[in-house]
Amino acid sequence: MSSQRATSESAPAPHLGGVAQQMVVPRHGAVGEDVFRGGPPYVGPVTGEPEGVAASRAGLDTTAVLPYAKSRASSRTSWLRAWMMTVPIDVAALLAPLLLSQNYWRGTLANAVLTVAIFAAGGLYRPRRHVSILDELPSIFGRLLASAAVVAIIAAERHSSVEYVGGFMRGVALSAGLVIVGRTASRSLTKLVRKRRWVEHNAIIIGSGPIGLELARLLRRYPQYGLRFVGCVDAPSRQGTGALPLSGTLDDLEHLVRLLECEVLVIADPDCLESTLMETLLLPRSSRCDLWAVPRLWGSRSQGGYPDHIGAIPIVKIGDISLSGPRWAIKRASDILFAAVALIALSPVLLLCAVATLIDGGPGIFFHQERIGRYGKPFKVIKFRSMRPVDERESQTNWSIAHDQRVGPIGRFMRRTSLDELPQLWNILRGDMSVVGPRPERPYFVEKFSAEYPTYAARHRVPVGLTGLAQVSGLRGDTPISDRARFDNYYIENWSLWLDIKVVLRTVSEVFRAGGR
Structure with a gap:
């Protein structure tokens, strides 16, 4: 036996479910006309042998750690794009005072580095489904004030001149104002490209109950959330009984992620044990998707100090399950x-x-x-x-x-x-x-x-x-x-x-x- 591989008996290949390479459009009346209007057709459950099962039947060895090989949460989608759009604008705004005067360049650089670090620690570069500058303003103001105060205290210790500290603080005030303007512009641009559907990510909802139904309706009606609803999966017990028609069961999720080029998974109200759900989410293709969830407990809040939501449904971003x-x-x-x-x-x-x-x-x-x-x-x-x-x-x-x-x-x-x-x-x-x-x-x-x-x-x-x-x-x-x-x-x-x-x-x-x- 190879040191890198285990036998198929010790680590069986995961069953990916039976979903054929075709699409079935369900009746609109099942969940409302607007849920299915536009976009790719909904994938319905059909039969067929998936590639994973065929491979295992062919006698191929499986690696004990294969389900986790090269898997990573998909930072390539919303997180990466949000980071790449927002950080350069913030840095440019924070360094703008250098265009007027180089007398305070050390303090300006220190303030820029500290502000970006505090913003990152406070969740201001995390992806959000509901984008609003008004939601962010209290957090932005507080962190701008904190970083400016720290740098101003250090500047006062190094330079006893009141004029020097005053000139530096005027530059800080200018950069803070430009940060607000830049954030407002970037948020407006984000909402515009989402509404025009220039940037959106295919999303599969896990859970076919009432919450899953409402999420599907909201994502189809309001494109500003940046997600396109393309399918729904749930436990076999919900087959034909849930409020939302199923594309397949949890066993089919891996195959559907590839078939629909899914980038985002949204956990709503699946009818399964948490251990079963986690086992599915840790499979290679599923683990590459961004993961969002609807909290089950009242009062649950998202990271970053202010809540995120789709419509009136609270939603939180689940952190990466692997270091990447x-x-x-x-x-x-x-x-x-x-x-x-x-x-x-x-x-x-x-x-x-x-x-x-x-x-x-x-x-x-x-x-x-x-x-x-x-x-x-x-x-x-x-x-x-x-x-x-x-x-x-x-x-x-x-x-x-x-x-x-x-x-x-x-x-x-x-x-x-x-x-x-x-x-x-x-x-x-x-x-x-x-x-x-x-x-x-x-x-x-x-x-x-x-x-x-x-x-x-x-x-x-x-x-x-x-x-x-x-x-x-x-x-x-x-x-x-x-x-x-x-x-x-x-x-x-x-x-x-x-x-x-x-x-x-x-x-x-x-x-x-x-x-x-």
Whole structure:
């Protein structure tokens, strides 16, 4: 068996449902004339064998982590376009005072950088379905005032002249006014191109109940939301009984996303368990779509401090389920910086560990072992040797050597303090690993755990890590694999740079307490 592939028995190919390559237009009277007026015809449920089932019947192997290979939330649609349109306008407005005077160029640049950062943190660059400058004004005013106050205080400390600070603040006031004007223009342009249907994204609604019906009606009648309703899926229990005719069931969603070139999925009121829905949304094509949801609890609010909605139906943007786009660029840059600095700063420690390993067990101070990384790609992890395995099979299949008598006192100390893992900093620089991520595991156990635990393979959406949230939460050694997978997936779906910093700080604490294996 290849190290990158598992047998079809251990990781069966997902069933994509039976939807043939044709379209059926239902009767208009089912949900109202305006729901189906214009645009592509609605896809109706018909029969046929999908390509995934045919492939599995042909005896093709499936990869344990294949459902997550190259999957990413589709930032290429509304988020990317909103970011590319709004940020340049804001930057141009914030730097406009430089055209009048270069006397305050340092403060102007600092104010521009800080303002864009505060806007981004406050959700002012996130995509929205309901676009209105009046909704954004309170948040924009507050953040403009906060960034201007910070830069003005620093300028006052550096320049005691009241005239200098006054001149700088006049430039800040001008840039703030231009930001409001620029935002107003960009929002007006966004609504115009949406109403003219120059920019819109095909959307499938998940849920055929009353909420799904109302969403379909609103999207067809009001193009300013930028979404074109092209189909609806739900659980088989809703077939023929829901308020909205179905294009297919949840099993057909993957095929429909490709067939209809869908870019957005909207979760309304599906008649299924949350675990079933999540399993479907994590499949490759579904996970590439932007994901929006109608909150089920009263009082639910969207991120960014002000609510988003379609008509009078509240709607929230679901964050990326995998690290991609700017978030991935930030994480990778921080990994390279951390690994480079750590290799230089810890070079004396690395040298001492190498000498101690040589004294403890003779030549061959490094231990190379195959592990599975991002998207199921195998790589060779580098560690300081703490013992010599009998053969390669023992190295690949022995779960723990914590109490192995062949581990000498030096090797045991290095394992307890995690010093044996310092050479993995080179793996991080190479891109095989990250500073923080799921524990790197051997192919034998990846295949085994992927077959036994449904959410285990999802860990491979990101690179494995030198340390991780599961490890610093006490899940090391002989601890439940299901708990580890749950912590790893939580880390992936809630990643932030500060979360990485917290995990690293807790790891340093564990090292000083000698809390390793």
